[in-house]
Structures are given as C-alpha cells and as structure tokens.
Amino acid sequence: MPDLSSRQVSQLPPLQAIRVFDAVARHLSFTRAAGELAMTQAAVSYQIKVLEERIGAPLFLRRPRQIVLTEAGQRLAPAVGEAFAILGQAYAAVRGGADGLLCVTTVLTFASNWLAHRLGSFQIAHPALAVRLETSSRLTDFAREEADIAIRSGAGKWPGLEAHKLFDADFTPMLSPKLAASIGGVKEPADLLRLPILDPGDIWWNEWFSAAGVHSHDLARRPGSSMGAQAYEANAAIAGHGVAILTRALFKAELADGRLIQPFDLVGDDGHAYWLVYPEARRNVPKIRAFRDWLLAEIAC
Amino acid sequence: MPDLSSRQVSQLPPLQAIRVFDAVARHLSFTRAAGELAMTQAAVSYQIKVLEERIGAPLFLRRPRQIVLTEAGQRLAPAVGEAFAILGQAYAAVRGGADGLLCVTTVLTFASNWLAHRLGSFQIAHPALAVRLETSSRLTDFAREEADIAIRSGAGKWPGLEAHKLFDADFTPMLSPKLAASIGGVKEPADLLRLPILDPGDIWWNEWFSAAGVHSHDLARRPGSSMGAQAYEANAAIAGHGVAILTRALFKAELADGRLIQPFDLVGDDGHAYWLVYPEARRNVPKIRAFRDWLLAEIAC
DNA sequence: TATGACCCATAAGGAGGCCTTATGCCGGAC
DNA sequence: GTCCGGCATAAGGCCTCCTTATGGGTCATA
Numbered sequence: 009m010p011d012l013s014s015r016q017v018s019q020l021p022p023l024q025a026i027r028v029f030d031a032v033a034r035h036l037s038f039t040r041a042a043g044e045l046a047m048t049q050a051a052v053s054y055q056i057k058v059l060e061e062r063i064g065a066p067l068f069l070r071r072p073r074q075i076v077l078t079e080a081g082q083r084l085a086p087a088v089g090e091a092f093a094i095l096g097q098a099y100a101a102v103r104g105g106a107d108g109l110l111c112v113t114t115v116l117t118f119a120s121n122w123l124a125h126r127l128g129s130f131q132i133a134h135p136a137l138a139v140r141l142e143t144s145s146r147l148t149d150f151a152r153e154e155a156d157i158a159i160r161s162g163a164g165k166w167p168g169l170e171a172h173k174l175f176d177a178d179f180t181p182m183l184s185p186k187l188a189a190s191i192g193g194v195k196e197p198a199d200l201l202r203l204p205i206l207d208p209g210d211i212w213w214n215e216w217f218s219a220a221g222v223h224s225h226d227l228a229r230r231p232g233s234s235m236g237a238q239a240y241e242a243n244a245a246i247a248g249h250g251v252a253i254l255t256r257a258l259f260k261a262e263l264a265d266g267r268l269i270q271p272f273d274l275v276g277d278d279g280h281a282y283w284l285v286y287p288e289a290r291r292n293v294p295k296i297r298a299f300r301d302w303l304l305a306e307i308a309c
Numbered sequence: 310m311p312d313l314s315s316r317q318v319s320q321l322p323p324l325q326a327i328r329v330f331d332a333v334a335r336h337l338s339f340t341r342a343a344g345e346l347a348m349t350q351a352a353v354s355y356q357i358k359v360l361e362e363r364i365g366a367p368l369f370l371r372r373p374r375q376i377v378l379t380e381a382g383q384r385l386a387p388a389v390g391e392a393f394a395i396l397g398q399a400y401a402a403v404r405g406g407a408d409g410l411l412c413v414t415t416v417l418t419f420a421s422n423w424l425a426h427r428l429g430s431f432q433i434a435h436p437a438l439a440v441r442l443e444t445s446s447r448l449t450d451f452a453r454e455e456a457d458i459a460i461r462s463g464a465g466k467w468p469g470l471e472a473h474k475l476f477d478a479d480f481t482p483m484l485s486p487k488l489a490a491s492i493g494g495v496k497e498p499a500d501l502l503r504l505p506i507l508d509p510g511d512i513w514w515n516e517w518f519s520a521a522g523v524h525s526h527d528l529a530r531r532p533g534s535s536m537g538a539q540a541y542e543a544n545a546a547i548a549g550h551g552v553a554i555l556t557r558a559l560f561k562a563e564l565a566d567g568r569l570i571q572p573f574d575l576v577g578d579d580g581h582a583y584w585l586v587y588p589e590a591r592r593n594v595p596k597i598r599a600f601r602d603w604l605l606a607e608i609a610c
Numbered sequence: 611t612a613t614g615a616c617c618c619a620t621a622a623g624g625a626g627g628c629c630t631t632a633t634g635c636c637g638g639a640c
Numbered sequence: 641g642t643c644c645g646g647c648a649t650a651a652g653g654c655c656t657c658c659t660t661a662t663g664g665g666t667c668a669t670a
Contacts, residue, residue, distance in 0.1 A: 020393075020400060023324035024657080038618060051658050053619060058657095063403055064594050070452045070618065072666045078455050079410070080403050087399030091392040092321075098388030099321060102364055102381050109380070151371045154379050293365050325628080339647060352629050354648060359628095371647065373637045452618095 021062040028055040029067065030092050033085035036074055110295045113142045114159035117238040118282060121258040123159075130302045137295055150287050156296055157286045169285045172300065174307050175257040177280040179212040182242070182259065182268040183251040190248075194271040197222045204250030206241045212253045216276040242268070257282075322363040329356040330368065331393050334386035337375055411596045414443040415460035418539040419583060422559040424460075431603045438596055446538065451588050457597055458587045470586045473601065475608050476558040478581040480513040483543070483560060483569040484552040491549075495572040498523045505551030507542045513554045517577040543569070558583075 020026075031041035032052060042049045060066050067081035077085060114123060119141060127139065148158035150169070164171050181200055188194045191202055197220035205213060217223075241252035242259060246267045254268075256275065262268040284303055286296050321327075332342035333353060343350045361367050368382035378386060415424060420442055428440060449459035451470070465472050482501055489495045492503055498521035506514060518524075542553035543560060547568045555569075557576065563569040585604055587597050 020328070020397060022656085023328060026396065027321070027324060039616085047657095048659060049618070050620080050660080054657070057619085061590065063400075064408075064591065065403075065457075066452075066455075069455060073617080075618085084399055084403045087395050087402075091395040091399075094388050094392040094395070095327065096321060098385055098392075099364075101388075102366075102385045107365075151367075154367075154370060289362070290365070323627085340645085348628090349630060350647070351631080351649080355628075358648085374646080376647085 021059055022055075025055045025059040025062070026088055027092065028052055029059055029081075029084070030088045032056060032068070032075075033077060033081065033088070036076065038075070107293075107295055108136060109138050109140060110157070110299055111140045111142065111155045112157045112159070112299070113144055113148045113153065113155040115161065115237075116143045117242075117255075117258055118159050119143050120239050121242070121261075125261070126306055129306075130299065133302060134295075134298055137298065139299075148285075156290070156293075157284060157299055159282060159284055161280050161282050163279065164281060164283050166285060168288055170288045170291055171283040171285045172304060174282040174284055174303070175255075176277055177255055177282055178257075178275045178277045179216060179253045179255055180270055180272065180275045181216065181251050182254045182263070182270050183245050184248040185266060185269050187245075187248045187251070188269060188271065197272060197274070200251050200271075206244050206250040206252040210253060212276060212278075215278065216253060216274070219276055220272070220274055322360055323356075326356045326360040326363070327389055328393065329353055330360055330382075330385070331389045333357060333369070333376075334378060334382065334389070337377065339376070408594075408596055409437060410439050410441060411458070411600055412441045412443065412456045413458045413460070413600070414445055414449045414454065414456040416446060416462065416538075417444045418543075418556075418559055419460050420444050421540050422543070422562075426562070427607050430607075431600065434603060435596075435599055438599065440600075449586075457591070457594070458585065458600055460583060460585055462581050462583050464580065465582060465584050467586060469589055471589045471592055472584040472586045473605060475583040475585055475604070476556075477578055478556055478583055479558075479576045479578045480517060480554050480556055481571055481573060481576045482517065482552050483555045483564070483571050484546050485549040486567060486570050488546075488549045488551070489570060489572065498573060498575070501552050501572075507545050507551040507553040511554060513577060513579075516579065517554060517575070520577055521573070521575055 028041065028045060028051075031044050032038060035041045035044065038052045038056070039049045042052045045052070056067065063080065063084075065080045066078050067084065068075040069078055112123075123141070127141075131137070131139065142155070147160055147162075148155050150158070159174070161177050164173060181197075183194070183200075183203065187203060191199065194200060194203075197217065201222070207213075238252070238254050238258060242254055242262065244250060245252040245254075246262065253276075256263070256270065259268055263270055284300060286300070290296055329342065329346060329352075332345050333339060336342045336345065339353045339357070340350045343353045346353070357368065364381065364385075366381045367379050368385065369376040370379055413424075424442070428442075432438070432440065443456070448461055448463075449456050451459070460475070462478050465474060484495070484501075484504065488504060492500065495501060495504075498518065502523070508514075539553070539555050539559060543555055543563065545551060546553040546555075547563065554577075557564070557571065560569055564571055585601060587601070591597055
C-alpha cells in the first residue's frame with residue numbers, strides 16, 4: 009500500500025468531470041456539450057453533478073431555456089479553459105514535434121559510406137522531417153536511448169523489434185590499385201600476404217583466407233570483426249597503406265571509381281547482415297514508415 | 310447518437326494518464342510518483358504506457374537507476390505542470406471562495422425584523438464568511454437561483470430540501486398605543502372595526518375575526534396573506550395609520566418598547582410557519598452548517 | 611388549453627477503464 | 641554470486657462512467 013506522504017495530494021476532482029465542465033461552460037448547454045464530447049446528454053448531466061458534489065456548490069443554475077454559470081462556476085470556468093488550452097497545445101506540439109524529428113542511430117561506416125550520400129534525397133522528399141543522425145558502435149536499446157530507427161548488424165532477430173534486411177555483411181579484401189601494382193599485381197590470395205594487412209586481428213581475415221585455401225596462422229585473432237568501423241581501414245587502404253577486408257555494398261562507389269579494387273571474386277559471409285530496425289509497436293508511426301520506405305527503395309536500386 | 314460537429318474534438322489523451330505523467334515527470338521515478346498518487350507502481354507503469362502509445366513516442370528513457378525524459382517528454386512536462394497548477398489553483402479558489410460567501414435569500418419581513426438585528430453576531434462568530442442577503446417574495450428554487458439557504462414560510466415539507474422550523478406564522482392584530490387611545494382604548498375585538506384596517510383583504514383578518522366571534526363580512530377577501538411583507542403594514546401601524554395583523558415573533562421588539570401593542574391574547578394560526586431550508590445534499594457544507602446552527606441557537610433564545 | 615418541442619434529471623443496466631496483487635527481468639552493489 | 645531497487649507484465653476484479661429509457665418542466669403554437 010503506497011503512502012500519501014510526499015507533497016500535498018492535490019485532491020483534484022475527477023478530471024473527466026472537469027473536461028465536461030469546460031465544454032458545458034463554453035456552450036452553456038448540456039446537450040451541445042454532449043455533442044462536442046461525443047457523449048450523451050445524460051452523461052454530461054452526471055459528470056456535472058459529480059463535480060458539483062465534489063466542490064460542494066452548484067456550478068450552473070438551471071433556467072428554463074438555458075443554464076447559466078453560478079458565481080463559483082464563473083470563477084472556475086476561465087481557469088479550466090486556460091488549463092485545457094495549454095494542455096491541448098502542448099499535446100499537439102508533442103505529437104507534431106515528435107513527428108518532425110527523426111532520430112536515426114547507425115554504425116559509423118553505414119552513415120559515412122552509404123547514408124551520407126543519399127540522405128539529401130530523403131530530406132527533399134520529406135522537407136518537414138528533420139533527421140538527427142547519431143553514430144554508435146553499441147547496439148541500440150530503444151528503451152534506453154532516444155532513437156526512432158537504428159541501423160545495426162547481426163542475425164536479424166531481436167525480440168520486440170521489427171527488422172528489415174538491407175544487405176549482407178559480406179567481406180572480401182580490397183586495396184588501392186597503386187598498392188597492387190607495387191608488387192606487380194595481385195594474382196592469387198597468397199599474394200596479399202606480401203602486403204601489409206590492415207587490422208590483421210579481424211576474424212574476417214581468418215575466415216576469408218581459410219575459404220581461399222591459404223594458410224594464415226600468423227594473423228592475430230580477435231573475437232569479432234571490425235564491422236561498423238570499416239571506414240577507418242578503408243581510408244587507410246585507399247591511401248595505399250595496406251589491404252583491408254571490407255563489405256562490398258559499403259564501398260560500391262570506391263570500387264566503381266577505382267580508388268579501391270577487389271582483386272578476388274571470393275566473398276566471405278558469416279550470415280550476418282545490416283538491418284534497419286525499430287520497435288514493432290511503432291511500425292505505423294508516419295515518420296518511421298517514411299524513412300523505412302525510402303531506405304528500402306534506395307537499397308533496391 | 311451525438312455528432313462530432315462543433316469544434317475540433319481536441320482528442321486529448323486520457324486525462325488520468327496525463328496526471329500520472331505530471332507526477333512521474335516531477336519525481337523522475339515511477340515508484341515515487343505512485344507514492345504521491347496513492348496508487349501502485351504497476352498502475353503508474355500502465356498509465357505511462359497508455360500515454361506513450363497514444364502519443365506515439367516514448368516519454369521516458371528507462372535507465373538502470375532512474376528514468377529520464379525524452380525530448381518529447383521534456384516538451385510535454387512543463388506545459389502539463391503549468392496546466393495542473395492552474396487547475397489546482399482554480400479548484401482551491403472555488404472551494405475557498407464558495408466557502409467564503411453565504412447567500413441567504415429570505416422574505417423581506419424576516420430580514421428586516423429579525424435577521425438584521427442579529428446578523429452582526431453571526432459575522433463576529435464567523436469573520437471569514439461574507440453574507441449576501443437577498444429578499445424575495447417568491448419561493449426559492451435552489452436549482453434556479455443562486456442561494457445557499459432560504460427562509461421561507463409554509464407547511465415545512467418540500468421534496469429534496471431540509472427544513473428547520475423557526476417559529477409559527479401566527480397572527481394577531483397590532484396597533485400603536487396612540488391609535489388605540491384615540492378611541493378610548495381597544496377593549497374587545499369588535500372595537501377594531503372602528504379603526505382603519507390595514508390590508509383588509511388579507512385572509513388572516515377573516516380568520517382572526519371568525520375566531521374572535523366577530524362578524525366581518527365587509528372585509529374584502531384575498532386568497533393569501535401578506536405574510537412576508539408585513540414590514541410595510543407594521544410601519545403604517547406604528548405610524549398610527551391603522552391596525553395591522555402581524556406575526557408576534559417578528560415584532561417582539563416593537564411590542565416590547567411600546568411602539569406596537571397587541572390588544573388581545575387571541576392568536577390565529579393556520580399551521581404555517583417560518584422555516585430555514587437548504588438542499589438536503591448540502592447539509593454538511595460548513596458554511597451552511599454554521600449558519601443553521603447559529604440561527605437555531607438564536608431562535609432558541 | 612392542449613400539444614409538441616426543447617432541455618435537463620434520474621433510474622437501471624452494462625462495458626470497460628483502471629487499479630491491485632503477484633511475478634519476472636534487469637542492472638548495479640556488496 | 642546474491643541481494644536489492646526499480647520497471648514491466650499478466651490476470652483478475654471493482655467501480656466508474658456511459659447508454660438507453662423515461663419523466664418533469666417550460667415555452668411556443670394552434
């Protein structure tokens with residue numbers, strides 16, 4: 009049983025009764041107030057009676073053709089009206105404001121290598137929507153962080169969350185053409201070992217070399233991959249500092265314009281992928297739907 | 310079925326949920342808010358969830374040790390707080406204000422001949438209570454007129470009203486000593502007929518003369534008595550313009566100081582009385598109780 | 611004067627909002 | 641590792657609040 013300690017219990021009367029009173033005071037009619045409130049005249053009569061009994065004084069005088077406010081009612085009505093105006097305004101602002109700001113949290117690489125180029129087209133399509141982009145390497149907990157949508161990688165199953173697959177988190181070595189030329193070209197996987205390996209501890213290297221049939225026990229091992237922070241290694245690779253193992257979908261542009269080359273068709277895949285996720289319960293929130301639809305369409309291109 | 314026409318339906322979320330939100334926003338704790346609201350933590354959790362679903366966005370972030378407001382929550386909280394402050398203030402003012410003003414409606418004679426002398430002692434006993442005195446000859450309809458208490462005459466039974474008997478509405482002739490002396494004194498009822506009869510149409514005259522065994526068919530008859538407007542006739546009688554038929558209890562002072570004399574012990578009584586009445590439902594309203602107790606005590610003197 | 615329209619009050623009945631109890635889950639602290 | 645503090649969730653029941661139906665009272669019209 010809770011105690012009644014902290015703060016004086018305001019002991020406000022039933023709020024529903026006050027809302028009804030507000031409508032009646034504006035209309036000076038039970039019947040018309042009932043119309044506005046979408047309830048019956050009897051219900052309005054009941055609520056007013058409740059309020060009057062709670063206050064201990066009548067709020068309206070029942071005259072033949074109409075009702076009029078008593079002195080008590082006249083004192084109460086303006087304040088109630090103001091309070092509900094504030095409430096309604098704030099509520100509308102929150103709905104509007106919440107609709108106008110979209111918080112997307114994503115891993116860095118996806119933001120810089122994929123989203124950044126295309127976000128403009130989303131904002132043109134939805135000029136009323138402001139997008140706040142946050143990057144974080146940790147998984148997003150929607151209950152704990154303020155985010156509407158997250159881009160995360162994983163197996164695609166999270167309880168309570170709806171997930172749309174964007175693309176596979178595959179991996180394959182990439183390097184700058186200049187670096188490849190420096191050793192006369194990269195012809196077969198083993199050639200890579202003659203070059204600096206960027207982030208050799210990444211488990212992806214091990215998996216890829218195994219798949220390629222290359223013995224690579226001299227590479228350090230780390231429990232995870234650097235997925236999500238590929239942008240750093242990619243920059244190093246473009247600068248010619250070494251070979252990086254990267255996800256193709258994130259470097260389409262670099263591969264297309266020749267800043268990076270993918271020497272082998274062999275692509276590793278540990279079953280993980282990039283996903284767009286959001287709480288199931290919010291699946292129909294307009295701004296979330298807008299972003300989801302836009303992003304999936306872009307991915308499909 | 311009511312229609313939803315007039316005014317945009319504000320479509321506010323459940324008000325109870327907003328009240329709970331207000332408390333939670335102030336405490337930044339479901340548990341403590343539950344304490345303030347005298348409900349369980351589970352109920353608070355439920356209401357916040359309802360509100361969040363209605364708004365379409367979370368209002369709090371659930372962090373391990375505490376909760377914090379989301380951006381939406383931050384926007385909503387101050388307005389809600391303000392609205393409830395206004396509401397609470399107005400409500401308190403109405404209760405206080407209603408408690409501070411007592412509207413008494415009464416027949417003129419009672420006000421001028423009985424209440425006026427003694428009201429001072431009531432106001433001294435209840436300095437916080439302002440009394441507004443209204444006189445009206447009609448019966449008071451508490452649903453239609455703004456009154457807390459009424460003094461009315463009648464048989465003492467009105468549905469929905471509580472009535473306390475003040476004194477009988479008896480009647481007996483009164484006149485000024487000087488007028489009586491002008492005919493050598495009033496020895497027996499028939500002597501009165503040699504003097505001007507004030508308001509001879511009053512049914513009381515007829516009844517009294519009948520009871521006195523005096524034939525008085527020359528008096529005009531009117532359906533009712535002038536009870537409630539006796540003050541006018543009393544003034545005329547004091548001025549020596551004639552004989553009035555009056556209620557003893559209302560002219561104790563005049564009889565005591567000799568401005569009026571009551572020549573005969575014979576007193577008419579049609580069963581009516583003066584009553585103090587108020588709506589049953591308000592029997593325990595402090596100001597009503599105060600006035601009732603005071604008046605009954607004064608009457609008992 | 612009778613009749614209909616309008617408006618509020620009241621009674622009876624039922625649906626559902628809302629609260630409670632009980633329990634689970636999670637993170638942090640000792 | 642275990643306990644503790646705090647929120648979430650499920651099940652169940654009360655009681656508020658709404659609806660339908662009806663009555664009373666006043667005003668307007670015939």
